[in-house]
Amino acid sequence: MRSILSKHAFTGRHGRDGDSVSVSSGSSHSPTGTGSPARRALLRGRVNAPVVPRPPGALEGLAFGDACTSCGDCARACEEGIILRDRDGLPVVDLREGECTFCGACTEACETGALIPDQPWPWRAALRPAACLSLNGIACRACEDPCEPRAIRFELRTGGCAAPLFTEADCTGCGACISACPNEAIGLVRAAPTPDSLPASEPMETRPC
Numbered sequence: 001m002r003s004i005l006s007k008h009a010f011t012g013r014h015g016r017d018g019d020s021v022s023v024s025s026g027s028s029h030s031p032t033g034t035g036s037p038a039r040r041a042l043l044r045g046r047v048n049a050p051v052v053p054r055p056p057g058a059l060e061g062l063a064f065g066d067a068c069t070s071c072g073d074c075a076r077a078c079e080e081g082i083i084l085r086d087r088d089g090l091p092v093v094d095l096r097e098g099e100c101t102f103c104g105a106c107t108e109a110c111e112t113g114a115l116i117p118d119q120p121w122p123w124r125a126a127l128r129p130a131a132c133l134s135l136n137g138i139a140c141r142a143c144e145d146p147c148e149p150r151a152i153r154f155e156l157r158t159g160g161c162a163a164p165l166f167t168e169a170d171c172t173g174c175g176a177c178i179s180a181c182p183n184e185a186i187g188l189v190r191a192a193p194t195p196d197s198l199p200a201s202e203p204m205e206t207r208p209c
């Protein structure tokens with residue numbers, strides 16, 4: 001079970017399982033000034049909140065919140081149905097819903113400049129060892145097969161289950177392993193310039209507008 005996830009999306013997105021919900025009237029806001037999600041977060045003292053994965057090509061930090069109008073065009077353009085809202089109403093890529101194909105449809109759909117074409121995807125997969133079944137005595141290789149670049153390999157260990165090893169250099173950050181894991185044991189870390197020693201991200205909270 002997902003501890004803090006409320007599984008909802010922008011109205012009208014191409015959901016795979018019919019779970020789209022209505023957007024509340026409170027979602028409308030101006031892209032600048034105190035009404036923007038970034039400014040509301042600032043006023044609530046959340047400027048130091050963890051960075052979360054915005055759709056590919058997103059501007060960094062508060063610049064994204066200032067440019068994004070929460071219109072939902074990116075989410076509706078995403079055939080994978082992986083763009084949801086965070087608690088500030090801004091779009092986030094939730095790779096528990098599926099993998100990103102890096103098709104660019106979300107970026108192309110964004111008319112505000114919040115998403116810029118041809119930017120590198122700055123996220124890579126990383127293991128949360130405490131949640132990994134295989135590292136805790138339960139045989140599991142669910143993440144291995146979905147990884148097309150073969151960035152995950154399993155190393156046999158004497159007297160125990162095989163241990164998954166992630167090679168960041170081979171990882172595209174597509175998230176296929178994240179949605180495949182039955183225990184949310186895989187999160188994301190920022191690729192360089194953020195230090196690679198950061199722990200994998202915890203499951204984020206997503207909600208309707």
Ligand code: SF4
Pocket residue numbers: 055056077078079080081082083093099100101102103104105106107
């Ligand atoms: S690049 Fe494509 S698959 Fe990835 S979030 Fe954007 S629209 Fe969805």
Ligand code: SF4
Pocket residue numbers: 055067068069070071072073074075091109110111112113114115
């Ligand atoms: S299309 Fe652009 S402005 Fe609209 S919600 Fe997505 S990122 Fe924000």
Ligand code: SF4
Pocket residue numbers: 124125146147148149150151152166170171172173174175176177178
């Ligand atoms: S994010 Fe994609 S490329 Fe990276 S380890 Fe997971 S499945 Fe492999």
